[in-house]
Amino acid sequence: MSNNSANILDIKNIEVRYDNVILALHDVSLKVPKGKVVALLGANGAGKSTTLKAVSTMLASERGKVTNGSIEYDGNAIDKQTPSQMVGLGMVQVLEGRRCFGHLTVEENIISGAYSRKLSKGDINQELEKIYTYFIRLKERRKSQAAFTSGGEQQMIAVARAMMAKPKMLLLDEPTMGLAPQLVAEIFNIVKELNTKEGVSILLAEQNTNVALKNSDYGYIIETGRVMLDGTAESLLNDDKVKELYLGISKKGRKNFRDVLKEESLKKKSN
Amino acid sequence: MVDELLFFMEVLVGGLLAGTMYSLVALGFVLIFKASATFNFSQGAMVFFSVLAFCGFMQDFNIPFVLAFILAALLMVVVGLCTERLVLRPLMNASEDTVLMATIGLGYVLEGLAQAAWGVEVRRLDLGIGDFPVPWIADNLKLFISALDITAGLVAAIMIIGLFLLFKYTKIGLGLRAVADDAGAASSIGIPLKHIMLLVWSAAGVVALVAGCMWGARAGVQFALVDLALKALPVLIIGGFSSIPGAIIGGLIIGAVEKVLEVYIGPFFGGAIEGWAPYVLAIFFLLYRPEGLFGEKIIRRV
Numbered sequence: 001m002s003n004n005s006a007n008i009l010d011i012k013n014i015e016v017r018y019d020n021v022i023l024a025l026h027d028v029s030l031k032v033p034k035g036k037v038v039a040l041l042g043a044n045g046a047g048k049s050t051t052l053k054a055v056s057t058m059l060a061s062e063r064g065k066v067t068n069g070s071i072e073y074d075g076n077a078i079d080k081q082t083p084s085q086m087v088g089l090g091m092v093q094v095l096e097g098r099r100c101f102g103h104l105t106v107e108e109n110i111i112s113g114a115y116s117r118k119l120s121k122g123d124i125n126q127e128l129e130k131i132y133t134y135f136i137r138l139k140e141r142r143k144s145q146a147a148f149t150s151g152g153e154q155q156m157i158a159v160a161r162a163m164m165a166k167p168k169m170l171l172l173d174e175p176t177m178g179l180a181p182q183l184v185a186e187i188f189n190i191v192k193e194l195n196t197k198e199g200v201s202i203l204l205a206e207q208n209t210n211v212a213l214k215n216s217d218y219g220y221i222i223e224t225g226r227v228m229l230d231g232t233a234e235s236l237l238n239d240d241k242v243k244e245l246y247l248g249i250s251k252k253g254r255k256n257f258r259d260v261l262k263e264e265s266l267k268k269k270s271n
Numbered sequence: 272m273v274d275e276l277l278f279f280m281e282v283l284v285g286g287l288l289a290g291t292m293y294s295l296v297a298l299g300f301v302l303i304f305k306a307s308a309t310f311n312f313s314q315g316a317m318v319f320f321s322v323l324a325f326c327g328f329m330q331d332f333n334i335p336f337v338l339a340f341i342l343a344a345l346l347m348v349v350v351g352l353c354t355e356r357l358v359l360r361p362l363m364n365a366s367e368d369t370v371l372m373a374t375i376g377l378g379y380v381l382e383g384l385a386q387a388a389w390g391v392e393v394r395r396l397d398l399g400i401g402d403f404p405v406p407w408i409a410d411n412l413k414l415f416i417s418a419l420d421i422t423a424g425l426v427a428a429i430m431i432i433g434l435f436l437l438f439k440y441t442k443i444g445l446g447l448r449a450v451a452d453d454a455g456a457a458s459s460i461g462i463p464l465k466h467i468m469l470l471v472w473s474a475a476g477v478v479a480l481v482a483g484c485m486w487g488a489r490a491g492v493q494f495a496l497v498d499l500a501l502k503a504l505p506v507l508i509i510g511g512f513s514s515i516p517g518a519i520i521g522g523l524i525i526g527a528v529e530k531v532l533e534v535y536i537g538p539f540f541g542g543a544i545e546g547w548a549p550y551v552l553a554i555f556f557l558l559y560r561p562e563g564l565f566g567e568k569i570i571r572r573v
Contacts, residue, residue: 087461099456116461
C-alpha cells in the first residue's frame with residue numbers, strides 16, 4: 001500500500017522509555033519527505049539513535065518502547081512490526097558503529113543484506129555488480145575478511161549491505177563517526193549518489209553538524225529528547241544559534257583554540 | 272617389535288574412531304554455540320531424549336526402523352520449536368548467562384519428560400551393526416577394530432561434510448554465520464532471528480539423535496548418556512567452541528590420547544585414567560590456547 005502524501009516518514013510527538021522507566025525521548029516530531037535527505041543533529045545522548053531505533057522497531061531488542069505518539073511509514077502506522085518486517089517494507093537501518101560481520105568476507109557481508117529478498121543467484125550477482133559501482137573500493141577487497149578492513153571500508157560495507165535489501169528509506173546512524181575528513185566526504189558523496197540515483201529517502205543522525213547539513217535538504221536539532229529547532233539545511237547553516245552552539249562560529253567570526261591562543265599572546269605583548 | 276607396533280596402531284585407530292563418537296556429541300554443542308553464543312547444557316539431555324524416543328517408537332509401538340528414526344527426528348524439530356518459542360524468545364534480551372542457566376533447566380525438563388514417557392529401564396538398541404572387530408580387517412591388516420567404531424567414523428564424516436556445505440554455500444548458512452557474528456546487525460538487515468534459532472536447535476536435535484544412536488548401540492540407552500555428553504566439554508575446549516572441524520579434530524584427539532595414555536601410562540596410576548586425562552589436556556589448552564585449535568580468534572581492530 002503506498003500513499004500519495006509527500007512524506008515517506010511522519011513521526012508525531014513520540015515519547016520513548018527504556019525499561020518502562022528511563023525517559024529517553026520526551027517529544028520528538030519529524031517528517032522525511034519522499035526522496036529527500038533529512039539530518040537529525042545533536043550531541044551524545046540527545047536521542048538520535050533512539051529516534052532511529054523507534055522507526056526501525058529495533059527498540060524492542062533493547063527493552064525500549066514507544067509510550068506515546070505515533071510513527072507513520074509510507075502511510076501506515078508502525079507499531080507491531082518486527083525489524084525484519086520493516087526491512088521487508090523497505091526500511092533499513094545502518095546501525096551506529098558499522099557492525100559488520102567480522103568473520104565473513106566483504107562480499108558475503110554485502111550479500112547477507114539480500115537475505116529478506118527472494119533472489120536467484122544470477123539476480124544477486126547482478127545486484128552486487130550494481131552496488132559495486134557505488135562502492136568501487138569494496139570490489140577490490142571483496143575477498144577480504146571484513147574485520148581486517150579499515151573503518152571507512154567497514155562503513156561502506158554497512159551501507160552497501162543495507163542497499164542490498166533494496167530499501168525505499170535508509171536510516172543512517174552516525175556514518176562518519178571516527179573517520180578522517182577525506183573519508184567523511186567520500187561517504188557523503190556515496191550517500192548523496194544513492195539518494196539521487198536510486199531515489200532512496202534518508203534520515204541521517206549525525207554529530208558532524210556542518211558536513212551533515214551541507215549534504216541534507218532539511219535538518220532537526222534535538223537536545224535531551226526534544227526537538228529544539230528545525231528548518232531547511234540552508235537556514236540552519238545560517239542560523240546564529242546553530243553557528244554558535246554546533247558549528248563553533250560566533251558572530252565575530254571564526255572562533256577556535258588557535259584564535260583564542262592568538263588573542264592571549266597579543267594581550268601579553270601589549271602588557 | 273612388529274607386534275608392538277601393530278598393537279600401538281590398534282590402540283590408536285580404536286581411539287581415533289571412538290573419538291568420532293565424542294565428535295558427534297560435540298557437533299550439537301557447536302551448532303548452538305555458533306548461533307546463541309551459549310554452551311547448551313541440555314545437549315546431553317537432548318541425546319538421551321531423542322534416542323530414548325527412537326527406541327520407544329520401535330520397541331513400544333513396533334514402528335519400523337527407518338520410520339521410527341524419521342519420527343524421532345521430527346520430534347526433535349518439535350523440541351527445537353518449543354525451545355525457541357518457550358525459552359529463547361522470552362529471553363531474547365537477557366544476558367548470555369541467563370540463557371546458559373535456562374539450558375540447564377531445559378535439560379532437566381527433557382530428562383524428566385523422556386523418563387515419564389518411555390520409562391526408566393535401560394533399553395538395548397540394535398542398529399544391526401555389531402560392536403566387535405571386523406573380520407576382514409582383522410585378517411588382512413591384523414588390526415582389531417570394531418564395526419560400530421567404523422560406522423561412527425563414517426557417519427561423523429558425512430555429517431561434517433553436510434554441515435560444512437550448509438554453512439558455506441546456502442543462504443540459510445550465510446544467515447546463520449551472520450547471526451553468530453552479530454545478532455543485532457543481522458536483524459537490522461532483515462535476517463529473522465527466530466527462524467535461524469529454530470533451524471539451529473532442530474539441527475542440534477537431529478545431531479543429538481544420531482550421536483545417541485551410536486552411543487546407545489554401544490552402552491545401552493540409559494540415563495548415563497546425559498553425563499557422557501559432558502565429555503564433549505574437553506573436546507570443545509581443544510577444538511574451539513565455534514568450529515565444526517574443531518569439534519571433529521578435538522574428538523579425535525581426545526579419543527586417541529585417552530586410549531593411548533590408558534594403555535601405556537595408565538598402569539602407573541593404577542588404571543582408569545581415561546576418565547580424567549582429557550580434562551587435564553583441556554586445562555593445558557585453557558592456559559595456552561583458550562580459543563582452541565580451530566576456534567575463531569576474537570578479532571579486534573586497534
